[in-house]
Amino acid sequence: MIVAANFKMNLNLKDYKHFLKNFNTNASKDTEIILCPPFVYLNEFKKLKKDFYLGAQDVSEVAVGRHTGQVSASMLKDFGVEFVIVGHSERRGFELDEQIANKVKQAVDNGIIPIVCVGENVKNQDDAQIINQVNTALSKIENSSNIIIAYEPVWAIGSGEIPSAAYINKKTNLIKKLAKKLGFKIKVLYGGSVDAKYLSQLKKCSLDGYLVGGLSLDVNKFLNFVRLV
Numbered sequence: 001m002i003v004a005a006n007f008k009m010n011l012n013l014k015d016y017k018h019f020l021k022n023f024n025t026n027a028s029k030d031t032e033i034i035l036c037p038p039f040v041y042l043n044e045f046k047k048l049k050k051d052f053y054l055g056a057q058d059v060s061e062v063a064v065g066r067h068t069g070q071v072s073a074s075m076l077k078d079f080g081v082e083f084v085i086v087g088h089s090e091r092r093g094f095e096l097d098e099q100i101a102n103k104v105k106q107a108v109d110n111g112i113i114p115i116v117c118v119g120e121n122v123k124n125q126d127d128a129q130i131i132n133q134v135n136t137a138l139s140k141i142e143n144s145s146n147i148i149i150a151y152e153p154v155w156a157i158g159s160g161e162i163p164s165a166a167y168i169n170k171k172t173n174l175i176k177k178l179a180k181k182l183g184f185k186i187k188v189l190y191g192g193s194v195d196a197k198y199l200s201q202l203k204k205c206s207l208d209g210y211l212v213g214g215l216s217l218d219v220n221k222f223l224n225f226v227r228l229v
């Protein structure tokens with residue numbers, strides 16, 4: 001299983017030092033932990049790198065040039081970043097599907113595994129949005145590429161509630177089917193209010209792991225979740 005932590009724009013240097021100092025995982029060997037702090041704290045994570053992979057929260061859609069404030073995939077790779085979250089719903093508000101496809105390509109071309117977030121805005125919405133997000137995100141890369149897709153229903157993120165196992169399975173099966181049709185073999189995560197209290201429900205889903213937000217802000221809660229996964 002995979003557990004990826006998206007810290008978003010939370011915490012500060014002191015908090016991250018505390019997180020890392022207490023990050024002692026007894027996770028089973030087959031749990032891969034990916035930690036995605038804000039760019040400026042990546043170095044703290046790199047310095048103390050223990051049983052986790054280094055992830056970033058975003059990447060530029062272009063390779064190089066006059067793009068003030070952006071960080072390229074080759075820079076992330078240089079630094080030691082192995083995974084990058086792309087197309088999170090909190091960024092999709094000001095990013096087009098096409099730009100997200102470019103970011104996926106930049107990551108793949110530079111040997112970074114993208115964690116592509118897809119999901120419908122509203123509960124019980126039809127599947128057109130997800131279909132479009134998946135097809136576009138995969139449109140610029142070879143189908144042999146290593147890709148993770150995180151199904152994150154926007155309405156569940158930060159809400160404290162998760163969809164039923166049947167609902168998650170329906171959507172993740174759709175995502176797998178779409179990717180398979182294009183020849184991809186992907187891993188699928190679920191994200192949106194993931195918490196240990198929902199694990200018995202989540203374990204009924206056919207998933208490769210989880211993308212967690214709020215849960216990552218407390219190292220003990222996060223580690224407890226990792227141990228139970």
Ligand code: PGA
Pocket residue numbers: 006152156157158159191192193194211212213214215
């Ligand atoms: P949440 O966030 O776990 O706090 O709902 C998940 C995400 O946005 O990736």
